[in-house]
Amino acid sequence: xxxxxxxxxxxxxxxxxxxxxxxxxxxxAEVVAVASRTEAxxxxxxxxxxxxxxxxxxxxxxxxxxxxxxYVATPHxxxxxxxxLCLEAGRNVLCEKAFTLNAREAQELVTLAQSRESFLMExxxxxxxxxVRRLKELVEDGAIGEVRSVQADFGxxxxxxxxxxxxxxxxxxxxxxxxxxxxxxxxxxLLGEPSDVAARAVLSEEGVDLQTGALxxxxxxxxxxxxxxxxxxxxxxxxxxxxxxxxDVPGGFFYPDRFVLHRDGRDPEEFVAAPSDGPRxxxxxxxxxxxxxxxxxxxxxxxxxxxxxxxxxxxxxAIRDRIGVRYPGEDAREAVTPV
Numbered sequence: 001x002x003x004x005x006x007x008x009x010x011x012x013x014x015x016x017x018x019x020x021x022x023x024x025x026x027x028x029a030e031v032v033a034v035a036s037r038t039e040a041x042x043x044x045x046x047x048x049x050x051x052x053x054x055x056x057x058x059x060x061x062x063x064x065x066x067x068x069x070x071y072v073a074t075p076h077x078x079x080x081x082x083x084x085l086c087l088e089a090g091r092n093v094l095c096e097k098a099f100t101l102n103a104r105e106a107q108e109l110v111t112l113a114q115s116r117e118s119f120l121m122e123x124x125x126x127x128x129x130x131x132v133r134r135l136k137e138l139v140e141d142g143a144i145g146e147v148r149s150v151q152a153d154f155g156x157x158x159x160x161x162x163x164x165x166x167x168x169x170x171x172x173x174x175x176x177x178x179x180x181x182x183x184x185x186x187x188x189x190l191l192g193e194p195s196d197v198a199a200r201a202v203l204s205e206e207g208v209d210l211q212t213g214a215l216x217x218x219x220x221x222x223x224x225x226x227x228x229x230x231x232x233x234x235x236x237x238x239x240x241x242x243x244x245x246x247x248d249v250p251g252g253f254f255y256p257d258r259f260v261l262h263r264d265g266r267d268p269e270e271f272v273a274a275p276s277d278g279p280r281x282x283x284x285x286x287x288x289x290x291x292x293x294x295x296x297x298x299x300x301x302x303x304x305x306x307x308x309x310x311x312x313x314x315x316x317x318a319i320r321d322r323i324g325v326r327y328p329g330e331d332a333r334e335a336v337t338p339v
Contacts, residue, residue, distance in 0.1 A: 005291040008033040008067040008091070010058055010082055012045040015096060016073035020049045022283040028291060035061035058082055062089040069119065069290060072096060075165055077172040077327070080105040087112045092119035094290050098177040101327055103313040110306050119294055121301045122309040124185055125286035126254040130277040135247060135259055139190055143261060144242030147222050150190055152183035152238035152253055155211065155229030166230050167206050169327055174208030176319060180228030182254045185312050186238055187216055187224035193311040195219045201323035214319045255282040
């Protein structure tokens with residue numbers, strides 16, 4: 001691979017703009033093309049970020065052989081179609097989260113990537129954050145003993161009108177897939193896939209979840225309590241409690257600037273992000289990991305492994321099954337998993 005990794009960006013919304021802005025700041029990255037459903041949107045995005053080629057359809061981007069990797073930033077309801085199109089054409093793909101609408105679609109993308117020998121990664125940038133990685137290392141090294149519980153929340157105050165994408169079933173609306181994927185992924189990072197799931201939710205008139213609480217149960221005896229909301233702004237905090245201590249992430253747990261380690265019989269220890277590792281650089285860590293993996297010839301990232309992505313999607317399916325949320329086009333069995 002050339003010294004500079006050439007990126008294509010599929011979609012032109014807010015997260016696509018944030019990612020493009022971070023890529024522009026990375027000397028080892030080059031954004032060479034962008035695609036949208038309309039040529040006007042693609043051209044406006046290209047002019048904003050100095051991108052050479054703008055396509056008015058996804059297929060043209062997917063067929064562009066000058067691209068090393070495509071960043072898929074559509075709403076998650078379109079991830080299966082958009083990422084699948086790129087993988088079919090032989091492109092490597094970084095796909096936003098929630099990875100897909102459900103575990104079946106996620107498995108289809110993983111199988112397709114493996115058959116094409118292409119790189120595929122979920123854009124769970126939290127997993128690439130140096131401070132989150134340090135937290136995980138401390139837990140794995142036994143700093144707080146055996147993990148007993150995990151708690152995490154993510155809520156936005158809103159209010160969001162019925163026409164907003166967060167309340168649109170056709171776009172996979174609701175708190176769970178848009179926000180709840182973070183607390184669930186945080187729990188998975190530390191405890192893996194649960195053996196049982198209990199959940200309750202408040203649903204909108206459109207049939208999507210306005211707020212959801214779930215209890216994830218593990219064979220070890222550990223529990224994870226996760227909450228998400230689009231009707232109330234939460235602290236976005238997290239904590240991990242073990243048999244001999246606790247780690248608190250006071251806010252913005254998915255892109256923290258600090259956390260505090262409490263160990264029995266010892267003074268609290270604060271871990272602070274380096275200026276170059278702070279929240280404003282969170283997407284850069286993800287981009288760097290993708291480029292590292294591509295240069296190494298890897299088909300997936302050890303920081304965001306595909307088995308983990310599939311496990312999180314199974315857990316999200318199980319939660320949706322418990323709260324009664326099903327999206328258009330899913331059959332009666334779609335959200336039912338062995339969990």
